[in-house]
Each structure stands twice: as structure tokens, then as C-alpha cells.
Amino acid sequence: MKTFPGVRALSEMHLELHPGEVLALVGENGAGKSTLMKLLAGVHAPDAGEFRYLGRPLAVRGPRDAAEQGLAIIHQELNLMPALTVAQNLFIGREPVLGRFLTRPSRLHARARELLDRLGMALDPSAPVASLSVAEQQMVEIAKALSYDARVLIMDEPTAALTEREADALHELVRRFITPETGVIYISHRMEELGRIADRVQVIRDGEFVDTFPMAEASVQDVITKMVGRTLPAETGPQDVRHDRPVILRADGLRSLPLVRDVSFDLREGEILGVAGLMGAGRTEMARALIGSLPRQAGTITYRGRRMDFRSPAQAARHGIGYLPEDRKQLGLLLEHSVQKNMELSALGDRFHSAGFIRDGAARHAAEDQRRRLRIKTPDLQRQVKNLSGGNQQKVVLGRWLIKDCDVLIVDEPTRGIDVGAKEEIYELLQDLAAAGKSIVVISSELPEVLRLAHRVVVMAEGRVTGVLEADEADSESVMALATTPEPTVTTPRGGDERGER
Numbered sequence: 001m002k003t004f005p006g007v008r009a010l011s012e013m014h015l016e017l018h019p020g021e022v023l024a025l026v027g028e029n030g031a032g033k034s035t036l037m038k039l040l041a042g043v044h045a046p047d048a049g050e051f052r053y054l055g056r057p058l059a060v061r062g063p064r065d066a067a068e069q070g071l072a073i074i075h076q077e078l079n080l081m082p083a084l085t086v087a088q089n090l091f092i093g094r095e096p097v098l099g100r101f102l103t104r105p106s107r108l109h110a111r112a113r114e115l116l117d118r119l120g121m122a123l124d125p126s127a128p129v130a131s132l133s134v135a136e137q138q139m140v141e142i143a144k145a146l147s148y149d150a151r152v153l154i155m156d157e158p159t160a161a162l163t164e165r166e167a168d169a170l171h172e173l174v175r176r177f178i179t180p181e182t183g184v185i186y187i188s189h190r191m192e193e194l195g196r197i198a199d200r201v202q203v204i205r206d207g208e209f210v211d212t213f214p215m216a217e218a219s220v221q222d223v224i225t226k227m228v229g230r231t232l233p234a235e236t237g238p239q240d241v242r243h244d245r246p247v248i249l250r251a252d253g254l255r256s257l258p259l260v261r262d263v264s265f266d267l268r269e270g271e272i273l274g275v276a277g278l279m280g281a282g283r284t285e286m287a288r289a290l291i292g293s294l295p296r297q298a299g300t301i302t303y304r305g306r307r308m309d310f311r312s313p314a315q316a317a318r319h320g321i322g323y324l325p326e327d328r329k330q331l332g333l334l335l336e337h338s339v340q341k342n343m344e345l346s347a348l349g350d351r352f353h354s355a356g357f358i359r360d361g362a363a364r365h366a367a368e369d370q371r372r373r374l375r376i377k378t379p380d381l382q383r384q385v386k387n388l389s390g391g392n393q394q395k396v397v398l399g400r401w402l403i404k405d406c407d408v409l410i411v412d413e414p415t416r417g418i419d420v421g422a423k424e425e426i427y428e429l430l431q432d433l434a435a436a437g438k439s440i441v442v443i444s445s446e447l448p449e450v451l452r453l454a455h456r457v458v459v460m461a462e463g464r465v466t467g468v469l470e471a472d473e474a475d476s477e478s479v480m481a482l483a484t485t486p487e488p489t490v491t492t493p494r495g496g497d498e499r500g501e502r
Contacts, residue, residue, distance in 0.1 A: 029391030087112035256289035261463035274454025370399035
């Protein structure tokens with residue numbers, strides 16, 4: 001059992017991991033999965049109950065102690081030191097030394113290179129972690145956990161920031177890790193993974209045990225129904241696909257070194273435009289260059305018929321273009337501030353500001369509306385955002401831009417770390433926004449998500465747009481063919497005319 005102020009996170013929870021198996025632990029956001037793992041890692045102490053490991057009571061003083069006892073944990077939120085190199089992060093506190101005080105950088109680099117090569121990870125041991133993408137940082141976390149001689153590996157959303165190809169490589173690592181002496185607890189919201197990786201599934205809901213069963217005896221839909229306590233609607237593709245919508249935003253020859261080399265596309269009013277590609281294709285960097293978060297070396301941006309040169313995300317937001325970043329912790333949230341403060345942030349200068357004063361009542365009312373609309377699990381709006389689950393933090397960022405009421409919304413990995421039930425809610429919300437005339441760019445590593453939402457799909461590879469597909473042309477094969485083609489094959493979408501500012 002574990003209780004935080006105002007919240008009972010776990011109640012009468014139990015879990016068993018057998019040798020030689022991958023146990024999938026699933027549940028909605030706020031169900032208690034991450035809390036259970038933090039108790040096991042010694043980050044928090046349980047209020048009641050105990051863990052037993054190899055037949056003995058388990059007591060740990062923190063993640064390092066847990067790893068040294070044979071339990072390696074990869075947390076959902078990255079826990080790296082950005083200013084240090086990949087090698088330094090992999091072996092922090094375990095560096096090879098000369099004498100008592102001097103480290104041996106060449107030996108450290110060699111150990112890191114050996115580990116990364118063994119795991120099949122194409123990372124530079126000397127690269128600063130701050131220079132890596134979120135997916136690459138996740139790979140560093142995985143390598144760090146596997147560098148210990150662990151018997152139990154606990155993985156909390158390990159593929160949330162990975163593409164399908166990278167996730168497949170991770171699954172192969174997990175299979176190689178499993179022996180009659182080892183086991184894996186695998187937490188994931190990506191339901192399609194379960195049949196490929198899990199031997200057994202345990203479902204929890206609202207901090208309580210629901211059921212456990214062999215994966216072979218249940219369908220993914222059975223798991224989802226137990227998770228959310230209801231049957232979700234069947235997946236459908238984008239609705240109301242038209243080719244006569246006016247263009248609201250156009251990028252032409254966009255260049256932002258080192259990853260964005262030549263990007264051109266347009267966005268129509270009332271359209272969801274998907275952006276697909278493999279890791280390193282430049283999708284996130286393209287979006288950041290578009291809104292002024294990264295310097296732009298070349299190219300033009302036209303918004304409502306006017307040439308624009310956004311110098312910052314705040315300037316883009318003032319013109320009605322909002323951006324939900326991939327890394328919500330570093331770029332999207334004020335973790336020490338309340339849910340209300342985070343949600344009202346983008347609209348303070350217009351909706352909630354009058355005669356030099358903040359209209360707190362109006363801001364609170366708008367934040368409460370979005371809390372209900374997005375089903376954000378929090379006892380109250382004054383709760384610090386850092387105390388929410390990862391998925392609910394993502395909803396807070398989305399709620400902020402819904403309050404701002406932007407005409408264009410760029411969402412980078414909108415459902416990363418969000419459970420399947422909440423995903424459906426966000427998909428419906430994005431579709432409703434598009435139906436109401438909002439224009440949305442969805443950048444996602446999950447190809448089924450792109451195909452589910454997008455009226456058109458822009459595919460990127462090596463910093464370039466290699467193709468633009470209409471919804472009726474796009475499928476997994478056609479997108480992946482373009483994502484692995486370095487040279488453009490189709491760059492001019494059909495239909496759409498620019499329209500001047502209204």
C-alpha cells in the first residue's frame with residue numbers, strides 16, 4: 001500500500017515475477033504502475049506490505065542499491081546528466097580509476113564502446129547526452145541498466161520514444177536477456193507490443209490488482225477492456241477527407257543545420273497533417289525551426305498568405321501557432337508549479353489579463369474545464385505538476401494550448417506515455433478540433449497513430465521530405481519505403497491554394 005497527500009496510489013497490490021518470463025504490467029495512467037516500480041527501486045517506501053526477492057525480504061536504499069542487488073530499473077522519465085558524455089552516464093560512479101582519484105577516460109570510452117556494440121546501439125560514447133534526441137537518450141538509459149549484472153530487469157515505457165524498428169531491436173535485447181535465471185517486468189502502453197514480447201500480463205486499475213493471465217490466452221482487446229473497464233470503439237481512419245481546403249501554413253525549402261536540410265510542405269485549414277520518419281529524420285527539428293525554437297539558415301514560412309519569420313515559440317504562439325514538445329519535462333512544463341499555472345501559461349497575456357491584473361477566477365475556470373475535458377487525474381488544480389503521472393502531465397500541456405485556442409497546433413509525440421484509453425480520447429479531441437477548422441500537425445513515431453489521424457502524411461528521411469501521401473494512398477509499406485529513401489520522390493501535394501490573412 002502507498003498513499004501520497006490526497007491520493008491513494010496503491011491498495012492491497014500484489015505482483016509475482018517468475019524466472020525466465022517477461023511479465024507485462026499494464027493499466028491506465030495513474031493506475032499505479034510507476035509507483036509500484038518506484039517502491040521496488042527504493043525511491044519511495046511502502047506504507048504497508050513487503051517485497052520478497054529470491055525467497056528473502058527485499059530492502060533497497062535507492063536505484064543504485066537495487067541495481068547492485070540484481071534489480072535494474074529503466075524509469076519512464078529519463079534520469080541522465082545532460083552535461084556528461086554517453087560513456088560517463090553509462091558508468092557514473094563506476095568509472096575505471098588510476099590510483100585513488102584519477103579516472104581513466106580512454107578505458108571508460110572503451111568499456112562504453114564495448115557495451116554499445118554488444119547491444120547493437122549506434123551511439124558515440126564521447127557525445128554529450130544533451131546533444132542526443134529523446135530516443136537516443138532512452139537508448140542510453142537502456143544500456144545503463146543492462147550494464148549491471150541484473151537478474152531482474154524492470155522497464156517502464158522503454159519504447160515510448162522509439163520507432164517500430166528501434167522497438168524491434170529492443171525486443172531482441174530483451175529476448176537475449178531472458179534465461180532460466182532472469183526475468184523482466186515490462187510496462188507499456190503500446191498494446192501491439194504485448195503479443196510480441198510478453199509471456200504473461202498483469203492488469204491493474206486505480207491502484208488495485210485486477211487480473212493476471214498468459215498472453216497467449218487473451219487478445220489485445222481483452223487486455224484493453226480489463227484496463228479501462230469498458231469497450232473502446234474500433235479504430236477508424238481519418239474522416240471527412242477533402243482536397244479543396246485553403247492552405248493556412250506553408251514551408252518552402254526550410255533548412256536548419258544539422259538535421260533539417262530541405263523541407264517543403266503545406267498545411268490546410270481543418271486538416272490533420274501527419275509527419276512520419278525514422279529516428280534522425282529531422283521531424284522534431286523541422287517543427288522547432290518552423291516556430292523559431294531553432295535557428296533557420298534558409299527557407300520561407302508563409303502563414304495566412306504572409307511571409308513570417310518567427311524568432312521564438314512565444315512569437316509563433318501570439319500569431320496562433322502552438323507547439324506541444326516531444327520532451328514535456330524539459331520543454332513543456334514548469335514542474336514545480338501547479339496544474340492551473342501550467343495550463344493558463346500560454347493565455348495569460350490575452351485571455352486572463354485585464355488592466356494590469358490577472359483574472360485568476362477566469363483562469364481557474366478555464367483550467368477546470370480542460371481538466372474535466374481531458375480527464376486529468378489530479379485531486380485539485382493546485383497540485384504540483386511533478387506529482388502527476390507522465391500521461392497526465394502530457395494532458396496538462398495539451399490543455400494549455402486548448403485554452404490558448406490556437407488556429408494551428410503542432411503536436412510532437414502527442415500520446416507518448418499515455419494509456420490506450422486516454423489515447424482514444426486524444427485522438428477524438430484532435431479529430432474534433434480539425435472538424436471545427438483547426439489545423440494540426442501530428443509528429444509521431446507510432447505509424448499506426450499517423451495513419452489513424454492524418455488526412456495527408458509527410459514522410460521525412462535524412463532531413464528532407466521524401467514524399468507526401470494522401471490518406472487513401474498511405475499504408476505501412478508506402479510510408480516505410482519513403483522513410484528509408486534519402487532522395488525525394490514526391491514533394492508536391494495535390495490541391496490547396498494559399499489564402500491571405502483574414
